[in-house]
Amino acid sequence: MATSVEGIAHELNLENVDPLPEDFDPTGVIKDPLPPLVNDSRVGVNVEGNGEVKKEREIVLGRNVHTMCLEVTEPEADDEVTGEREAYMASVLARYRKSLLERTKHHLGYPYNLDFDYGALGQLQHFSINNLGDPFIESNYGVHSRQFEVGVLDWFARLWELEKNEYWGYITNCGTEGNLHGILVGREVFPDGILYASCDTHYSIFKAARMYRMEFEKVNTLTSGEIDCKDLKAKLLCHQDKPAIINVNIGTTVKGAVDDLDLVIKTLKESGFNDDRFYIHCDGALFGLMMPFVKRAPKVSFKKPIGSVSVSGHKFVGCPMPCGVQITRLEHISALSSNVEYLASRDATIMGSRNGHAPIFLWYTLNRKGYRGFQKEVKKCLKNAHYLKDRLRDAGIGVMLNELSSTVVFERPHDEEFVRKWQLACQGNIAHVVVMPNITVEKLDKFLAELIGKRAVWYKNGTFQSPCVASELGNENCFCGLHK
Structure with a gap:
């Protein structure tokens, strides 16, 4: 337990x-202090409907940390x-x-499963376990956990329907590294390819484009946060002379939207791109491990023409350190590989040294929970997410929940201290709660009670209007004076 x-x-x-x-x-x-408020002369301020001035938080390099180091x-x-x-x-x-x-x-806004117990692994913390080089090739360094790493990789390869002799992968140090590697593989397969990613895509994909000096196109999204395949098609038709490298989101960062993989593939082919002229990376940081256990969810599978999939290990799985899993086709990896005499191994990873403890934590969880355990936790998360959405809606708070998601998106709280207390991730006029296995109904009730009580103060019991979130969540999900 x-x-x-x-x-x-x-x-x-x-x-x-x-x-x-x-x-x-x-x-x-x-305590983590709030960053200082900006001066009005330096940055614009927002004036609320009640006439109050709401100052923006300032992000200044070094200042935040050194107030509490x-x-x-x-x-x-x-x-x-x-x-x-x-x-x-x-x-x-x-x-x-x-x-x-x-x-x-008071942890609600970030997709980390804090419900774990790895007490049995404490006996290993005295060892410097480092998985140098290729997971499938023995290195001179003997204090490693490759046997656990390959076991975890085999489990995920089965989940995504790729045979042992057809895949290559490794345990990454975080989800961003998985995305960096997936896009790098795509770039190596198609050196002159153009990267396409939706506006709601995680920032690491655009970081990859900058790092690899890739030409890229931002694709519009629907209100749900899902990629707009009509806009994708329009942009593909403008660049038919170059291969396409596509990032498909299996759960976007802010809205939890799942791009329609089958529709993306159909759009590529309708635009004149056959299987040998495109590469698809699936960013499944959070929902990539949840979706296989949702009955109505479309399947992410290497039986479809995709090139790689990555997930985070510290999110839904629940791991005390950041880590992730990256799987790609073995046929693609030779372009990245290089022999390293110092290691007596080959390397095709992003990082050199890799955390050898992370594969053991993942292996331990997969053995404890298995498919049935994850299926049970997914069901719990979705049920509690719908509970939160319904309670917010009943309170007249603008809210949206995508069908295949446990990310509940709602109007941004007025008070920055409240946001900080509940560790809410915010973007513009919206915030979200990511319902993970450790988020109970009791915890949600405490959050709801405090939020509803605070709103009565912020908006003077309805004297002043709450912000309009129709442009972010759609008219049907907004409860401002114009749309309710």
């Missing part, structure tokens, strides 16, 4: 920490580690852990 936040809090024993200097508070919680203090040159120094460090870590407990209680 996963350890609850309350269980961890009960386990946390601050009383045993050695005495500290009088000016040090061992019970305090390390924990300074490293150097011991004396001839000083051994003393009990006092150990006590100080232990108390800082205890405070930090306490702050993590508090922040975990």
